[in-house]
Each structure stands twice: as C-alpha cells, then as structure tokens.
Amino acid sequence: MEIFSFVDDVKRMDKRQAIYQVLNFGMIISTALMIWKGLMVMTGSESPIVVVLSGSMEPAFHRGDLLLLTNYEEEPIRAGDIVVFRIEGRDIPIVHRVLKIHEKNDSYVKFLTKGDNNQVDDRGLYSPGQLWLEKKDVIGRARGFLPYIGMVTILMNDYPQLKYFVLAVLGFFVLVHREN
C-alpha cells in the first residue's frame, strides 16, 4: 500500500517539483563524488580508500579491512612501509610491505615487496622481466585502517546483481520521496 502512495505523490508533483527531485538525486550523488575527489586531492593518492582482498598481510590486515592511503611526494618510501601498488597491465591493487630499496642521489627509488603472510617475495607477481617496483606503480602508503567494513564492498563485487539492485532501489526511493 505504501508503494502506491508514492505513485500518487509523484503524479501530484508539478514540473518544477519533478525537476527538483531529479536535482536532489543528482546532489546526493554529487556530494558523495565530491567527497571522494576531495579525499583524492587531500591525500594525493588516486584511490585514497582501498579494501584488503586477500590474507597475504595477516596478522596485520585481514580480508575485508578498509585502508586509508596517502601518497605525498615529500615522504620517501622506506623499507618496512606498507604500500599499495598496481602492477602494470593489471587493475587490482596489491597491499604488501617494502622489503628492500635501492635509492639514487636524484631520489629515484626502486623497491621489492613481500606480503607478511607469504613465503616468497613478490617477484613472482610482477610482470615478466620486472624485478623491482618504481614510485609510479605506487597508489599510496597505508596510514590508517578500519576493520571489517570493507566486507560490504567484497560482497557487492562478488554478487554484482546485489549491487545494482541495492543502488536501483535506493535511487528509486530518493527520486520518489518528496521532502520539503
């Protein structure tokens, strides 16, 4: 019955009200978007919040943890830092610890990584012929974390229909609900 009352409400809306509903929807999306872009600008990283997908960093990070990253130019990468990097050609970022660094005087660095819970270093993961990672592969360094919250993202990615369904239902309710 309540769904039908929404339909009547929508029919009673005049043109300007309808435009405002659409703009309201747009503003909610824009607010989320602008907060994300704002975080990108503040942290200097192209993906300031990532979810840990595997258990290769246990016991520090578990699958489903949320990580906050920063990527400031002035802070050099040192052995022991936990970095999130992307290997060229693959789009899933990896969270591992820096093992070894080679640094030149002009601050060019190359480094080797390994997951805390892995037996071997990451050379097996790099592209064929690649032995070291460079600064350009790095998305950021882990600065803070929130446990468990990323499980929602993992669920949504495993069941994409669930994601579209939830988004569609939320979008529908925002468009239809009149609030003055």
Next chain:
Amino acid sequence: MSNTVPTDDASEKPIKINKWETNALKNALDDACKKYFKEALNFTEDYKLMDGRLYISLIACLFSGFGLIYDWLNPFPKSRSTLIICVIAYFILMGILTVYMQFIERGRFYAGKLVDKTGIDPISRCTISSKLKKYDDKYDLTLEYNDGTNKATNSLQNISKSVGNYFDENGVLCYDRFTSDVKKMYDQARTSERKVK
C-alpha cells in the same frame, strides 16, 4: 473508501495518503492550498523562489559533473587543480543552498499574484508558508497578503489546527473543509488589509 466524490479525471480524485507520515500530510495540505489558490481564487503562481533553489542546485551539479568528466579525461595527478576548484565550489554552493533554504525560503511554498482582469485594481500578492513539526499534528499555515496599493504593509493571517480536522480515517483529504478554512483566512487577510488603511 467510504467517501463518494465525483471522479471525472485523475486530478479530481481525492488525495489519499498515509496518515501517519508527517511529510505526506504536509505535502498533501500544501498541494491542496496551492490548488485552491490557483483554481478558485485565480492566482498565478510566481516561481521565483523555487527557481532560485533549482538554479543553485543545477549549478552545483554542473560543477561536480564537470569535475568528474575532467578527471576521467585527464587521470588524477594532472587534474588536481581543477578538482580542487570543483570540490571547493561545490561545497560553497551547498552552503549557499542551505542558507537560501533556511533564511530566504523559510517554509514558503507558494507565492502568487492576482492580476485583476479589468486592470483597475493593483496587483495583489500572496505568500504562503507552512509548518508541520515532525511528530506533531498541528499544521500551521501562514498567509502574507499584500494589497498592492501600499507595498510596505503586509497583513499576516494564520491557521493553526490539527491535521485531524482535514483528513478522515483512511487518510483521504477532505478538500472542502480545508479550503473553507483557507478561504476564511484569505478573506480575513483582505479585510484587515483594508482596515489598516
């Protein structure tokens, strides 16, 4: 439904809403008030207030859309300065919108003017605002009436009644009861405006 009302077309059907939902109640009453002013009293609606809100929202959305597209075309480090501008502009506009809705709109959902066909009487203006607190049943309708003869004086009239007066058991709006109260308020406003002069 127990009410029998002649139903010629969809717009004449009595409004039925969820009577426990405060927002639906307020919206239904506001809509009925607007309808009454438009149809019975022949006011033409002045869209300036609503348009202001729409323009601010539109510009805010445009800024965010522009930031999104620019960043998509020029991946992150290059788009940094544009993004900063867009984000700051967006949040400033959000602030402006909040201020606008809080102080300039102030619950006013209708502004109308009555243009006399003979052209003798000056244009009279009405601004109506309403308040209905979240879990309260007192609907407060305020009418600000200006005769047009003296721009400075406005007469304010106000109805503050329980919504139970206007909705029946099933949540159907009793349009006639509501509009008779609105008409009384409007007439009071007109006569008090004349008395002031």
